[in-house]
Amino acid sequence: MARTLAQKVWQDHVVRSAEGEPDLLYIDLHLIHEVTSPQAFDGLRDAGRPVRRPDLTLATEDHNVPTIDIDKPIADPVSRAQVEALRKNCAEFGVPIYSLGNVEQGIVHVVGPQLGLTQPGMTVVCGDSHTSTHGAFGALAFGIGTSEVEHVLATQTLPLKPFKTMAITVNGSLPAGVSAKDLILAVIAKIGTGGGQGYVLEYRGDAIRALSMEGRMTICNMSIEAGARAGMIAPDETTFAYLEGKERAPKGSEWDAAVAYWKTLQTDADAVFDREVVIEASELSPFVTWGTNPGQGVPLSANVPSPADAVDEVDRIAIENALTYMDLVAGTPMRDVKVDTVFIGSCTNGRIEDLRVAAEVMKGRTVADGMRVLVVPGSVRVRLQAHAEGLDTIFSAAGAEWREAGCSMCLAMNPDMLAPGERSASTSNRNFEGRQGPGGRTHLVSPAVAAATAIVGRLASPADLEK
Amino acid sequence: MEAFTVHTGTAAPLRRSNVDTDQIIPAVYLKRITRHGFEDGLFSAWRKDPDFVLNQPAYQGVTILVAGPDFGTGSSREHAVWALQDFGFKVVISSRFADIFRGNSGKGGLLTAQVDQEVVERLWSLLESDPATPVTVDLAAREIHAGDLVASFDVDDYLRWRLMEGLDDVGITLKSADDITTFEERRPAFLPTTV
Ligand code: SF4
Numbered sequence: 001m002a003r004t005l006a007q008k009v010w011q012d013h014v015v016r017s018a019e020g021e022p023d024l025l026y027i028d029l030h031l032i033h034e035v036t037s038p039q040a041f042d043g044l045r046d047a048g049r050p051v052r053r054p055d056l057t058l059a060t061e062d063h064n065v066p067t068i069d070i071d072k073p074i075a076d077p078v079s080r081a082q083v084e085a086l087r088k089n090c091a092e093f094g095v096p097i098y099s100l101g102n103v104e105q106g107i108v109h110v111v112g113p114q115l116g117l118t119q120p121g122m123t124v125v126c127g128d129s130h131t132s133t134h135g136a137f138g139a140l141a142f143g144i145g146t147s148e149v150e151h152v153l154a155t156q157t158l159p160l161k162p163f164k165t166m167a168i169t170v171n172g173s174l175p176a177g178v179s180a181k182d183l184i185l186a187v188i189a190k191i192g193t194g195g196g197q198g199y200v201l202e203y204r205g206d207a208i209r210a211l212s213m214e215g216r217m218t219i220c221n222m223s224i225e226a227g228a229r230a231g232m233i234a235p236d237e238t239t240f241a242y243l244e245g246k247e248r249a250p251k252g253s254e255w256d257a258a259v260a261y262w263k264t265l266q267t268d269a270d271a272v273f274d275r276e277v278v279i280e281a282s283e284l285s286p287f288v289t290w291g292t293n294p295g296q297g298v299p300l301s302a303n304v305p306s307p308a309d310a311v312d313e314v315d316r317i318a319i320e321n322a323l324t325y326m327d328l329v330a331g332t333p334m335r336d337v338k339v340d341t342v343f344i345g346s347c348t349n350g351r352i353e354d355l356r357v358a359a360e361v362m363k364g365r366t367v368a369d370g371m372r373v374l375v376v377p378g379s380v381r382v383r384l385q386a387h388a389e390g391l392d393t394i395f396s397a398a399g400a401e402w403r404e405a406g407c408s409m410c411l412a413m414n415p416d417m418l419a420p421g422e423r424s425a426s427t428s429n430r431n432f433e434g435r436q437g438p439g440g441r442t443h444l445v446s447p448a449v450a451a452a453t454a455i456v457g458r459l460a461s462p463a464d465l466e467k
Numbered sequence: 468m469e470a471f472t473v474h475t476g477t478a479a480p481l482r483r484s485n486v487d488t489d490q491i492i493p494a495v496y497l498k499r500i501t502r503h504g505f506e507d508g509l510f511s512a513w514r515k516d517p518d519f520v521l522n523q524p525a526y527q528g529v530t531i532l533v534a535g536p537d538f539g540t541g542s543s544r545e546h547a548v549w550a551l552q553d554f555g556f557k558v559v560i561s562s563r564f565a566d567i568f569r570g571n572s573g574k575g576g577l578l579t580a581q582v583d584q585e586v587v588e589r590l591w592s593l594l595e596s597d598p599a600t601p602v603t604v605d606l607a608a609r610e611i612h613a614g615d616l617v618a619s620f621d622v623d624d625y626l627r628w629r630l631m632e633g634l635d636d637v638g639i640t641l642k643s644a645d646d647i648t649t650f651e652e653r654r655p656a657f658l659p660t661t662v
Contacts (some may be wrong), residue, residue: 016643017652024643026650027657042502047468049637058661078498085500117659147545147574147636154637157647251656258657435510438527 002268004165009140009265013123015035015157022159028122030057030152031108032095034064035087035128035413040150041089052156058117059090064413067376067403070100076136076426079414086332091152093254097423101257104132106379106405109133109347114216114381120235120262130347130429131230132223136216137243138235138265140200142222164227164274167267169403170207172281172375177463179357180215181349181427183207183279184222184299185287193276193295196228199275203233207281214353221348222429224252225294235262249365266447286461288334289431290445291322294432300449300461306330318415326441327421334459337443341424342373342454343436344398346410349377349427350383354419354447359391361451361462362398368457373400374416376408398455412437425453469574470633474531474557475603478613479520480591484535488568491539491547496652505550521554533590534561540581548575558604560611560620562587573626574636580604580611580620589616606631631650 003011016024030053032040037059044051051057064079083100090097098104104111109130112118120138121209126366127149134141134297144152152158168187188195201223203216211219216233216367221229232300239258243249250258289297290304296319298305303321310316323330338456344358345348355377375395379382384403387391392402409416412427418424427450431442443459452460496508504610514621520526539547540562541633548571551559562584573581593614595601602613604620606627611618629639640647 014648024646025638026647026654028654029661036484038500039502043637046502047637055660055662078650083622119659151637151640155640155647156651157640157642159636248659248661254657257655261655263659279619306516368534403637 002271003137004273005161005202005232006230007142009121009123009138010162012121013140022161024448025123025160027152027156027158028056029112029117030156031126031131031203032059032086032126032149033062033108033110033126033128034082035043036062036146037089037149038082038085039146040153041093043147043150044093044115044153049154051095051153054094056156057153058113059086059095060105060108060113060175061086061098061100063407063411065100065406066414067131067406067408067416070404072105073403075392075415100160101234106377106381107347107350109217109405110350110378110382113137113213114246114344114379116243116249119243119249119258120214120239121265125158127223129313130221132228133217133221133347135223135232136218137215137229137239137373138232138262140230140232142230142266142424150439151440154386159361162199163200163326165184166201166228166277167273167277168197168201168203168277168279169205170279170281171205173210174207174213174281174284175463177288177448178284179446179448180211180218181286182287183281184219185289185294185444186284187279188222188295189297190279190285191226193225193293194227196223196226199228201228201231202248202273203228203231204267209236212353213238214351215223218348222226225429234266244340265331286449288449288459289442290328291319292431292433293445293466294298294324294429294431295310296322297444300334300459302334304330304332304334304337315379319418335413335464337423337459338457339423339453339459340371341422341445342450343376343424343426344450345374345376345378345408345430347378348429349447350376350382352382353385354427355382355391356389358451359394361465362455363394363398365398365455365465367399367454371399371454371457373454374403375400376416379405379407409436409437412440418442425450425459468638469533469631471557471565471576471578471630472607473603473605474530474556474578475601477526477528477599478527478531478533478560478590478594478602479529480594481532481534482591485537485540486534487541488539488547489541492544496550497544497546500547502549503553505546506553506555508546509550509554510583522533529556530555531604532556533587533594535557536561536563536584537588538564540565543567545571545573545575548572548577560587560590573623573629575629576630576635578604578606578622578630580622582611582618582620586611586616586618602637613621
């Protein structure tokens with residue numbers, strides 16, 4: 001029977017299947033971090049169980065870690081306790097960990113791919129919803145809860161019911177200045193934050209094929225914001241070229257065997273998806289959010305929507321509430337929205353390619369008066385690469401703060417946060433109320449728009465700088 | 468997980484409906500990193516009131532909670548189950564439970580026994596007139612015995628099986644340990660490891 005990519009990966013991981021029961025799926029890679037793992041380890045201890053495969057498990061510290069003074073103890077007691085618990089648990093259960101100060105430390109979804117640990121056809125889980133990022137390699141990757149973390153630690157498997165599949169085909173090519181982030185924000189605005197519920201999304205089409213691995217990770221990362229369980233992109237030469245030579249990628253004859261297998265990981269021509277969505281890339285432009293969920297977005301050239309544009313009563317109330325929280329007036333051009341903080345980073349846009357784009361825009365320019373700009377690399381490796389390319393000097397010269405690696409202002413569990421009423425342009429993935437600090441207001445944008453906004457002081461694209 | 472067949476203990480009448488997860492354990496307790504020690508957070512707002520049932524000397528040491536309909540609505544936090552267990556509860560009796568809470572209880576090994584509201588009312592009167600009344604919850608027979616009262620309760624078959632076997636989710640999966648090992652032997656050699 002013709003199968004989709006997601007179905008192929010699923011079927012290659014079924015340990016046990018029985019009528020009327022969930023399939024027992026094998027997990028190839030389990031990533032853990034300090035926030036969602038402590039109780040899972042406690043559960044193992046209670047039951048006297050070991051971690052079945054420490055060699056398929058990897059821990060890193062990211063959500064809570066400070067991005068300055070990382071050689072000093074973590075000031076916040078809750079954050080410190082979580083990080084210390086992770087270190088202790090990893091030592092006790094033999095799980096490898098990249099702690100603060102280690103060259104491999106960073107955001108869990110940046111670290112896996114850059115080590116070459118995330119490979120096509122694998123199953124990857126983590127107690128974090130943005131695990132969908134790893135789907136960019138053609139892996140089936142999804143977030144799990146703490147009791148599932150315990151389950152995977154103990155058994156290296158998960159009982160799961162099959163997901164539905166949705167094809168998102170992006171035809172044509174993206175216009176100049178339009179990035180993967182703009183594309184995924186437009187997709188979410190189109191299908192809605194619940195549009196992907198219960199589905200694994202497969203992104204296909206020429207515009208997807210043309211994306212780098214970094215761009216593909218940005219796309220898959222935000223699948224969860226459309227409500228989807230996971231996002232996937234079939235592996236191709238771009239994927240193989242990214243992986244070749246990476247530390248944990250196969251070598252020699254194993255590389256050949258792996259590539260031969262990876263090439264089979266394509267949706268069959270006559271496979272049927274449960275739902276299909278088609279998007280024309282040429283119609284897209286830089287995209288920004290105006291509201292309090294990632295689906296509330298418009299082109300940068302558009303105006304703040306009005307409750308009068310609502311499709312129904314529920315939508316009308318949602319728009320009204322969002323405008324109130326965001327302190328925006330319907331009809332205001334998005335380009336007139338003044339911003340006081342810019343955050344460039346996160347597992348969505350904290351990779352070297354993102355920093356290059358931002359640096360290119362900020363080079364030789366100075367950030368607007370009173371503007372606070374945080375540039376936070378997604379991992380120590382990204383940070384070192386940026387140093388090697390002199391990007392840090394560009395950011396600092398422009399007046400931006402160049403920080404250590406971590407999640408930082410993406411979720412503000414560390415000291416990097418918005419004050420009440422502050423407004424950010426952020427390359428992260430969630431603009432929920434209070435996400436970047438209580439009372440803070442977030443506009444989700446691409447790295448290029450974030451950098452241009454930092455210079456102009458209002459939401460802007462690089463094209464606005466040349467005028 | 469401890470196997471559950473029959474439990475006998477004293478019970479507390481909680482004359483409230485719609486006890487949500489924020490009332491069972493407020494969000495501030497979710498910052499903790501342990502799996503145990505949530506007993507201080509259980510019903511923390513109500514426990515500031517000396518008259519609250521669990522503060523009364525007559526109801527110390529109870530292991531069964533008898534609550535009104537729609538117990539456990541709200542968020543999916545598993546901490547609600549842990550807090551009840553850490554406090555010493557083995558069984559919650561109610562006329563209706565929120566689905567997610569019921570699912571989480573099963574995972575944690577806390578029995579949620581669903582009865583008619585009329586049974587809840589009778590238990591409340593009984594426990595208020597004589598707090599020392601022993602209550603027996605017989606999972607094998609699906610019956611509650613207290614004083615003269617004998618009432619059957621509703622519990623999902625699968626949940627009943629796993630509670631009686633003392634199996635948590637991991638325990639159930641580990642019954643397939645041989646299948647997992649066989650699968651591992653077949654995994655391609657090119658797959659990466661983290662060490
Ligand atoms: S960067 Fe943000 S979204 Fe990504 S893992 Fe960290 S907190 Fe989660």
